[in-house]
Amino acid sequence: MQISVYRFDPDKDEPPRMEDVELDLPEGRDLMVLDVLELLKAQDPSIAYRRSCREGVCGSDGINMNGRNGLACITPVSEAAPRGKLTLRPLPGLPVVRDLVVDMSQFYRQYEKITPWLVNDTPPPAQERLQMPEEREKLNGLYECILCACCSTACPSFWWNPDKFVGPAGLLQAYRFLADSRDTATAERLAALEDPFSVFRCRGIMNCVSVCPKGLNPTRAIGKIRTMLLSQGI
């Protein structure tokens, strides 16, 4: 199989380049892209990428495969490269540390902005803060995010304003806490999102929905935040 990999080594004074590699894949098996990366690394140990759980839980191996972001460990080669040539690049829009490894600092700064923890100033109960099943139900489709950054780095609004627009991953989590019946900081959370950039830079392009490896819908969550802001504003 023909594979083209993005290569960049900051220790060498060379611009980034695409390296073409010919790789023999075992016949009769549809490998995952991560398996291909492992085979590549066996050939050339200098290639760098992140990986950990290899089953779509940790979110470490988010990369761009033939122009589409996804997790290498749960993306079959047949799906990523139906025409036979596999092109691997780092997630777009973030600074490259080396090869397929990106600097996620900006992504985490945006995540930190939305206060990603439960805020409740009332005295804690003896055991735990209870929820009704229907209140818990509201968190489905939100809490499952693994922060792989596939969505935010597929978002043109995030590419344009990575320092101001929170991005789909951060906003999905913002709504996760806004929707949580145990959280009491709704007004403060909404006030922090009311500026023209944090939420309102979303143009509904929906790349985030298209690439999310967990099948989540950040655009819907952003729409709900806007509705909450509107309700509060009126």
Add this chain to the structure above:
Amino acid sequence: MVINVGSLGRSGLRDFVLQRVSAVVLGLYGLCITGFFATTPAMDHGALVGFMDSVTMKVFTTLAVVSLAMHAWVGMWTVGTDYIRRHYFGRGHTVYLAVYQLVCLGTIFVYVLWPLSVVWRLGGLAA
């Protein structure tokens, strides 16, 4: 809360509502004009002046022009803050952004005054 030098103290929510309300006004105005053209068999300058010369149409046209101006300003401001960034223009990007915004505001101002001056002088033009 993002505080940006080019944001001119604006609110994202206010812009969001403004764009949608102005879009509805423009949609209604478009329907009104289309309806007039569709139901007027002999369209000429006289028929058009006659239609636009009523106070209702003058007020509606003023509302549509102002809506278009507000809609355009929010849109152009957004485009400007997307593309005129430090990443592309360096440290002086705020100067470029200010010039861009002034040009946009000036252009929009002219595009408001021009049609309104025509519409509110219609009676005089017909005479």
